[in-house]
Structure formats: structure tokens, C-alpha cells
Amino acid sequence: MFDFFRNNIKLFMGLLMVLIIPSFVLFGIEGYSSFREGKDVVATVGKQDITRQEWDAAHQNEVERMAASMPGMDRALLDNEGTRRATLERLVDQRVLTLAAQKGMFLTSDQRLARELTQDPNIAALRKPDGTLDVERYRELLRGQGLTPEMFEANVRSDLARRQVTQGVLASSFVTEASARTALQAFFERREVQVAWFKPADFRAKVQVSDADVQQYYDQNTQAFRTQEQADVEYLVLDLDAVARNVRLNEADLRAYYEQNNTQLAQQEQRRARHILLTVAPGASAEDKAKVRAQADALLAELRQSPDRFAELAKTRSQDPGSAQRGGDLDFFARGAMVKPFEEVAFGLEKGKISDVVETEFGFHIIQVTDVRRPAPEPFEQVRAKLTAELSRQQAQRQFAEVAEDFSNLVYEQADSLQPAAQKLGLTVRKASALLRTGPQDPKADAVLANARVLSTVFGDDALRQKRNSEAIEVGANQLVSVRVVEHRPAQTQPLASVAAQVRERLVQQRAQEAARTEGRAQLAAWQAVPASATALRAPVVVSRNDTQGLPPAVVAAALSVPAGASTAAWTGADLAAEGFAVVRVNKVLAREAIDDARARQEREQLAQLWAQTEAQAFLKALRARFQAKILEKKKETAG
Template identity: 25%
Template sequence: MNGAKDKSKLGYRILLGAVVLVLGGSMLLYLVPQAPTSGEVSTDTVAKVGDESVSVQDIRKQLDQIERNNQVPRPLEGLYAQQILQQLVFQKEIEYEAKRLGITVSDQERADRIRQYLPTAFNGGSFVGIDQYTAQVQQRFQLTVPVFEELIRQSLLEEKFRKLVTDGISVGPAELQDEFRFKNEKVKLDYAVIKPEELEAKITPSDAEIKAAYEKNKSKYQVPERRSVRYALLDVNQLRQGLQISDDMLKEQYQANIQQYQVPNQVHVQHILFRTVGKTDAEVEEVSKKAEDVLKQAKEGAKFDELAKKYSEDPGSKDKGGDLSWIHQGQTVPEFEKTAFSLAPGQISDLVKTQYGFHIIKVLEKQTAHTKPFEEVKDSIRAPLLLTQADKQASDTADQLSAAIRRSNKVSLDDLAKQYHLTLGETRPVSAADPLLELGNSQDIKDAIFRLRPAELSLPIRTDRGYVILSLKAVQPAHQGTLEEVRDRVISDLKREQSITLAKSKADDLVRRVKGGEKFDAAAKALGLEPKTSDSFARDGSIPGAASGKQLGAAFNLKQGDVGAPLNLGQNWLVYRIAEKVEANPANFEAQKKQLTEEVLQSKRDLAYKAFQLALNDRLKKEGKLKLMPEKLKSFGTLG
């Protein structure tokens, strides 16, 4: 489950060194620990707060941990590194400020929080002992006890600062009324979206326009160097098709990896979660009543998946009808596990209370521990074994090809192809930026093509298809393109330019026509546009595929029948008329007051804490206690 995201809890600090990632019903906690640092400034120090440093190594360690759980695109590494740096610096700033103000975390406070996150470390009121505690911390959090307890201390310290900063914040009646109007005022729009890309097909530049555009931008239309090559391919797929794998080989592989085919005791479950984390006793009582009501519906035959989608507060499984897939023993919190494994398929539990809240559990299937038989898995073993064998054979042949090319610079591509049964082919002329479709668009291949000299053979290059040897066939030098050579590019650029101008012109024309008294639909159709009418939406809503309520904020200040100014959405334009305006109904205020208060209060608290963070950062800079060296982050790529 991804339910444990209370911002005041340890799991909030994703890039600060703690990641709470709840998977299915397991409620597993993943943390990114940061080792203690000395006061010395090393060559890879990125920031220094007082006597404490943040190093490139600290950032790399946390980025590596994040990448183990979530793929980070290479171009975004710099952005991630910046965010990690900011969070680590703030952590050091909090520690510095706590020391200055004498704010500490007591052993009892830390013990109470550990009891919350690891209740199984206590049997009744008694500690289970250091050995069991160490094992549980390792199993549940993949951490050593010192790192786990230090992260607990850090999170409690930050909570104390958050409490100091935000405890005095309240919400006034006027703020609630403003938020009520913001949430409840709605508009319905007649609108049309004008997209330049859709207008391009209707634009046909004249020869004179094309020639004028070419002459005006001639230097822009360079034709890059293009090269074509002949190639010989050692095709791994062909090798694999010619291989035979005996049952004896498959059985040997099966026995060598028998642990992969061992299935533990496991159950396939759905659940509905009602969260109680961070709630008062009175609120927990209300949650319990709601959970009992939903339980009654489930046991009376209501569809469990529909109940989960409607009521569950576990965003990780809610949209899947509460489905947590298969869970095995040791994966979930004890109360959840005990109930799940005690139910028969199709059975629904009573309410199960865990540290996360109340659960309603339904078991769909059960499997007892067993080892999958050879006949069941042999086909799944065959494919990777064939690939491994084919890869090894291809690698051995590539080594032989490399040796042959190194021995003699006179060996021909045709001779190698004949001797080693390679497939011959040739590419079309390509520039360094063109896709190389014949060989899987491999960047290594393109780089090699533009390094080749006449009469030279490349060494074998690994591609998705196998190994390729290249021989240069022809080179077309870079030059200023003639109009005939670049005509398609000139036309494309000209149509794009004219379509952008035309889109703005149509938007202005539609506004003028509707303000002049024409009906919106008729005016839009006369201009070749598609008129639409939105559903009613509030400021925090949107017109799907068109614009957000925030972008359309000006619409809420207009009267029914008014026409808004053309709205620029990148290259697109949106023109709208207020078809209907619904004011907030005061009769609904009391029903929404509690939720509105919580939302506004949380928003103000977040803003106040952010302001505190910025002010602390600025003060420490002025005092010379904070020094930043962000240029050291260059190793993480472009920072934007």
C-alpha cells in the first residue's frame, strides 16, 4: 500500500533520506540512510552547514538508492541531484538550529515512535530483546539498528520544528468563505481550440513564398555530410533458430536454479483500507463506524471491488478494486498476515486493526508451499537458455572475426561473410542525425560509420540484432543545400510559421464575431473550427484535453454570456464564451466547513514551513554558516 504518507511522519521525506514505499498489503518501509559526515571539507564537498558537510558521494548514494526502486531518466539526474542536495542541506540546517536552540529528541520519544513503526518489537509492554529487534529492523526496513534509529530521531526533530512553526496558525471565516467560493463556483463554457498543427494541412505556400522563405533563411538549410556503408551481420536470432536444447540440458538448468521454482505459502487478496494514522481517538472512532458500515455491505453481497474503489484509502490498490495480488508470509504486518492466511478463498474478514488503520480483507486464492515441477517450467527455461547459448556462440564468432580483421587489413567484407556465414547488406545514405533503420538505429553503429576511413573494416559492433562489421561505401560531403534539395524542409517550416499566425488570426476573428452578436457555434463553424461545450467545472477542475481551471481563471470573473479574451496555450489558442455560471450555494457551506478548514489549514502550514525553511537558509548564508558549491554537481549531468 502507498497509504503511509502522512507528511508529519517519517515517510514524508522521500529525498531527505527516507522513503516510505508500501507495496500491496505489506506496508514495507524503504529508507535511504545517510552516513554521518565529519566537519572537514573534502574535494567533493557540495555544501557545508556549520561544521557538517554534504558531499557528492552522499548525493550519489541517495540517487543510487532511488534508482534501485524507480527508473531515473539520465537527462533528469541533474534535477534529482539538485533536489537531494536541497533536502540534505535542510536536514543539516535543522540539526544546526536545533543545537543552537537546545531542541533535542529524548530516548523515550524515539522509543514511542519505534513502537509505532515496529510494534512487533514489543511483546505487551516488554522489549523482545536486541537480537529479535535487530532481525526485525533488517527484515522490515533493510537497515541496521543505528541507521534506523538515527532516521527516527531526524524525523522527530523535524516534526518538532514543524510544530513550532505551524502551531499558531489558524483559519479565519473570510478565508473559509474564499475557499468555499473557489471550490464551488462553477462555469460551463462554449469553446473552440485552434491548433496550428491542424491548420497546416490546409496551407499551400506558393512557389514565390517558398523561394522567398528559402532566400531569407538560406544559411539555415545546410545539408550535412551523409555516408552509406556495406555491412555484414552475425544475426543472433538466426543462430538461436539453429540451436537445439535437449531435455537433459533443461533439467540440469532446472536443478541448478531449483530455488527459483519454489513457491511459498501465499494468498491472493483484496482489501479496503480506512486510514487512522495521525487521527485523534474521536476521529478513529468515526473511521471505525464507517468501516463497519462498509463491512456490512461487503458481507451482504455488495461487489468487493466496487466498495474498494469507492471507500479504500490505499491509493496503491484502490483503483484496482483493492487487489494486492499475491502476498507471502513475512511480507505484511502481523495482524494483516494472520487474518489473510486464516481465511478460505471467497471469505471476507471482520475488521482487522493494524498500525495503518482498519482493513477489510477478502481472499481470492490460496497456494500452499511447493516446488513447480519440471514439466510446468521447462518451456520458460528453454527461451533464456537458447538466448544464452546463441549469445555465447555469437560472442565467440565475433572474437574470431576481430582477430581476422586485426591480422590483415586486406581481408574483404565478402570473404568474411562467406567464411563465417554472415548476412550482407547496405544502408541508405544517412547523416549523423538520421535514424539508421536497417541496423536498429544503434548510436554505436552511427558513431562507427562516421569514424570509418575508405577501404577500412570496423571491428564487430554489438547491436540488438547481433554483431555487425562495417565497410564505407560512399561519402556525400556537407554543403549549402539548394532549394531543390531542401524544398520539403522549407515548405514544412513555412507551413508551421503560417499556421501559427493563422491560428492567432482565427482566435481574434472568432472573438470579434461572437462579441458582434453571432452565435458561438455558427461563428466557429464559419471559421472551420469545431465548437464544443464543456461540463461545469470549478477552479480546481479542467476541460479535459483543453485547459485547466487555473489557466481559465479569468472566466470565473465574467458574467454569463460574456466572451473571454483569446487564451494562449503554448502554440494553441482557446476562445470561450460563458454558457452558464453557477455561484456557490451558501446552504452547502456547513457540510463542507470541516474539510475546507483542514485543507486551508494544511496549505497555510505548508506555506509557513516553506517560508521558515527559506528564511533559515538565508540567515545561515548571511552568517557565513552555509556555503554552497553546486558546480560540484556537474557529474550528474545537465542541471537546466
């Protein structure tokens, strides 16, 4: 129910989108700051420029990341003008926060960096059986993102510093209980309403449109009947999938990769354990530590005699407040979740066995493993296809640079056709019709056709005139495109004869809408003057922001906005644009239904979180002004 609250507040929705879209830490945006081919500046922050190349690279990385996390998602939904604009806004915010962090001397210590990296599941999965990081696999993971370990770690440091800029605002924000109660009561208020709806469809039959009207409308709105400039193109895409399709693997390679994966699978083993902890105060003397150790040894001896009393003794003797009440139970955990000495012992014990005394930075532990979960390896033949795809892609990553050079040379040297390059590299020449300067008209079209650099190339003077292969265009990490214009159709005004029916329909609809609005406003005035004459109103219904009773949002908003007394009805109207006009009578105001304490507490917490995000966004807006952030790229109008 409270989700509706968020969905109906534009400002809060914008803030939540910032939360939903993950940090660009893994994308190496900072690494692109020197990648400036030309000076096509789309935004500035102080004296720093953000180029179109940086924007394209950042957005492509974002699309690739989201596509990888949602394999079934249509890429056209991830790569469009709206998402591109959102990427640019985030780039500006990121640059502003970076400057603010530098001005505020916000630094990230090596310890904080290490802690952040150990919490990254992608990195945790790269641990060897002994718990150390597999450096080569770590480098390979980053290499696939175009990063070195130094670049990646610098990006993480920068991201942590940026977080500190707004953390103080987020942490210090609060909403008093009285304020929250007042706001929520008002937001969830209910109103009993009656509605009369004046729809354009009911007035269409009365509308008269003459040929002269059609001619006049056409003459006054010729721009509305211009066809957009269009191009039919052929294009060739080289990416990792294309290179992977040409990789040939032998049986020995697959078998070796299968064994390697089984080893990694074994590293995913999880253990369930319980422990008894006797803590040692930080900075304790050797004598004090020895006393605690003696207590641990005595407790261990007692457990050796009565192993079945482990849970009982953990409840009474363990000094770990998090697990003592559960008999010392720590639930299941994988490698990397516990401190090293504890982990080594826990993963070395057989199920049911009790360890010797284990010393860690927290004190002295006695550990008992109560359960073991090991992922069972799948038979080789069952996973052959999956392993083939994975290994082919890995080898494709290593070969891509060499194939990309061949691709670039072929499309340049044989510029009259893309077919020779396609045949040599095992690619398919793709085609697209009616491509606009703003991108494909079909939302399901290939995402590369919406790329700004591709569109700029297609509609460049040379491409339109010569109709030759373009140079290899880098549209993303490990993705190149060459495009050739086959046919170009300039924008032109359609003759009236071909659009007369369309013009007539527009006029009829416009006049029907106006007639509906006029009648609705007239009835509103009449019913306000003589309420008893309002016989066309529908039966009363109780509406609220989270229960609209099927009424249009504009009607509900109007009903909840008009001042209404306890004893007299209030009248208002709602312009529904293409849907006509609605007259709304508010009969009475009703308080929200009673809720339990848990629900009330949850709503107050959510409101406090939203308020904190609002303050953080206001702070960020102030920082934008302070550092003179400007977006130079104008928003594009939606085609059609």
C-alpha cells in the first residue's frame, strides 16, 4: 500500500531511481576521462568537460551490466533516449561529488578499501581453497571490463569518497513522529465522491468539418505532416559473441575446464557450526590473555567429556551476544565469511567434531561443525554445452583485439560492400529500414542503431553522399560496428491529398474534445449554482490515493485537492485531455482506516527514508550550483 505513496510523488520517484540504479564503480568511468576523441562536450562541471565519448562509454557499460543481470530483458528498453539522459545526469552528479570529496578532503583508507573489496561477491568468488585471492582470475575479470587492478581499486576509492559526501546528510536527517503522522494522515485521507464524465466520443457525431476546414488546418500545421528524414542501412557488428562462434575447442581443453570448474565448485562448500567464545579485551596483557586461555582449555576439557552439552554450555558460557542464545549456532557460512583462523579450523573439521581452542582477534573459540553442504558436480556431458559457451567466450576475449584489427582493415579496404568482411569473419550483414536521426522507430530494433555515434555517422554528409562503409565504430566494450547507407530519403511535406483523412480525423477529435470540455464546465457551473439539478452524477464511491476505484488519476487528484468541509459538498472539475472532462462532487471527507502499530511504524520509517533522500538530493542540487554543473546536450523530442 505504501508503495503507492512513492509511485505518486515525482520527486521521490527520481530519488528512488538513483537508489535503484547501482553505482558505476565496476564500470571504470574515471578511466574514460582521458578517452577524449575530439571535443564534443555534452556537459561541464566547473572547468571539467564531459565528452560525448565518455557519455557513450559510460552508457554502454551500464547497458551491458544491466543486460548481463537481466538476460531476458529487451535491450531496446535499456538503451533509449531516456536511459541515455539518465546516464548523463548520473555522470554529472558523479563528477560533482568527486569535486566535493576532493574539496572536503574525504579519503579512503587501505583498510576501508580492503573491507569493501572483500564484501564484493564477484571478488569473493575468486578465492582459492586456501582462502587467498586468485590474482590471475582477478586480473582477467577486470580485463574484461577494460580495467587494471590499479584502475579498479582507484575507482572503488573514488566511489567510497563520493559516498561520504552525502552520508552525513542521509545519517542526520529525521522526521518527528508528529510531522510524520500529520503527513501520512493527509496522504491517506479518503473522500466520498460522485463523478459525471463528459467524453469526446459522445460529441463526435455533432462535429462538422468542411473541406475548407481541412485545407486551413493543413496550411497552418504543415510541419505536422512532414515525413522525417530516413535512411535504409546495412551494418556489420563485431562483438564477443561473434568471435566466440568461430572459436574451435578441442576435447582436452573442455575436460581441463570441467575439472577447473569442479575445483571451484568445491570452494563453494558451506559449513554450519556453533562456537563458544571467551573474549579478550583489546590491548590485554599477556597475563590476562593467559587467564582467558586457561578458562577456554578447562571448558574444552569439559566438552570432551560431554560433547552433547555444547549448546547448553554455549548459552551459559559463551560471550558472543549474537549466537549465545542460539546455543552458539552461526548458521551456514562459506569461505571468506569468517576471520582466517576460525575459517581454517571450521573447514578442516569433520561433521560433529569439536576443535581445539582457536585464537582470533576476538578471543578464544571452541568450534563444533554441525552440518556440511557441498554442491554436487554435474556430469561432464550434461554441462558440455554450458562449458563450451563459457570457454569459447573466454578465448574470444583474448582474441578480440586481433579480430577487431582485421574487421577495421576489411571494412576500410573494401569500402563498397560489407559482404567481404562478413564472409571472412563469419559475420552476417544486417539491414534496417527507415532509420531516423533520433534512432530506430521500432522499439525492438537492434540497440546499436540507437547509439549516438552510429546515428551521427549514418547521417553525416560523407555517408549520405558516398554510401560507403563507415570506419569501425566502437559502440561499447568489445563491440564494433560498420554501417553503410543504402538509400536516403530527405524530410518532405506530404501533399494534402495523401493526408486529408488524417487531417480530418484530427479536427474531429479536437473539436469533440473541446465540446466535451465546454459542456463539462457549463454543467459544473450550473450544478454549483443549483446542486439539486445534478442528476447525471454517478453513484457515490470512496476514493483515496491507494484505492482509485478505477477513476482516472486526474479525477482522484482533483477530488483530494479541493477544500471540503464536514457538512457541505465541494465541487471541482478535471480536464482529462483526450478523455474529455469530469465534474467531481466531494460529498464528505473520511479519515484513513485504522492501522496497527507495526504498519504505522513501517510507514514512518519509509517516510523518513524518503525525506532523507530528498534532503540528499537538495544537497546535491546545491553542489551542482556551487561547482557550476551544466548539461549542454538538449533533450530530444520523441519521434512521431
